[in-house]
Amino acid sequence: DVKVTQSSRYLVKRTGEKVFLECVQDMDHENMFWYRQDPGLGLRLIYFSYDVKMKEKGDIPEGYSVSREKKERFSLILESASTNQTSMYLCASSDFWTGVAMGEQFFGPGTRLTVL
Amino acid sequence: RKEVEQDPGPFNVPEGATVAFNCTYSNSASQSFFWYRQDCRKEPKLLMSVYSSGNEDGRFTAQLNRASQYISLLIRDSKLSDSATYLCVARSGNTGKLIFGQGTTLQVKP
Numbered sequence: 001d002v003k004v005t006q007s008s009r010y011l012v013k014r015t016g017e018k019v020f021l022e023c024v025q026d027m028d029h030e031n032m033f034w035y036r037q038d039p040g041l042g043l044r045l046i047y048f049s050y051d052v053k054m055k056e057k058g059d060i061p062e063g064y065s066v067s068r069e070k071k072e073r074f075s076l077i078l079e080s081a082s083t084n085q086t087s088m089y090l091c092a093s094s095d096f097w098t099g100v101a102m103g104e105q106f107f108g109p110g111t112r113l114t115v116l
Numbered sequence: 117r118k119e120v121e122q123d124p125g126p127f128n129v130p131e132g133a134t135v136a137f138n139c140t141y142s143n144s145a146s147q148s149f150f151w152y153r154q155d156c157r158k159e160p161k162l163l164m165s166v167y168s169s170g171n172e173d174g175r176f177t178a179q180l181n182r183a184s185q186y187i188s189l190l191i192r193d194s195k196l197s198d199s200a201t202y203l204c205v206a207r208s209g210n211t212g213k214l215i216f217g218q219g220t221t222l223q224v225k226p
Contacts, residue, residue, distance in 0.1 A: 031212045040124070042203070042218035043160070050212070058213075090159060094212050104150075105214060107159035 004108035012114045019078040023091030030096035032074035036087040081115045122204050122217040133194045137220045139187045139204030146206040149187050154201045194224045
């Protein structure tokens with residue numbers, strides 16, 4: 001079974017803090033994604049990566065950066081957390097070929113981040 | 117306008133009912149479509165792909181109408197365990213990037 005794990009289920013940070021969210025997948029997937037999910041807005045793509053050291057902006061990259069130093073790990077960084085970044089953050093991975101064709105992304109359990 | 121739009125519901129139906137969800141998409145270049153299911157406080161999981169010819173998986177039937185740019189999901193003989201949020205999803209071009217609708221909530225009651 002594909003497993004995507006995220007470093008924390010719940011996180012509380014203060015405005016201005018630097019926040020790291022870690023995601024690890026164990027299926028050797030090329031593609032990895034970071035989303036945030038908010039009521040009424042659904043899942044919105046923040047950043048994604050097709051390969052190690054490669055990254056592309058999603059729909060809402062402002063205020064975020066990412067790092068992919070190893071294939072299995074994709075980190076989301078909030079350089080200076082703000083209250084409007086309070087949200088559920090979901091990481092996902094997919095196989096480059098079958099994932100593209102089949103539309104299947106495997107999600108982690110999510111990190112609920114609260115910025116005070 | 118959102119690229120993928122769904123009626124958020126909630127849809128409250130009795131067990132055994134048939135319920136249908138529709139979803140519209142605005143980008144005619146979207147290549148493929150899918151339905152994901154998300155249980156309360158859980159991550160989304162792929163339910164089924166959607167093909168122009170329509171496809172069925174047990175009690176679930178998905179249909180794509182490219183001319184009208186809408187996707188449907190039909191659930192027959194609803195079970196309590198079908199209670200969840202159903203996400204309509206479009207794949208953008210030839211990339212692995214997915215565009216998610218906000219989801220439609222279904223509550224099946226005894």
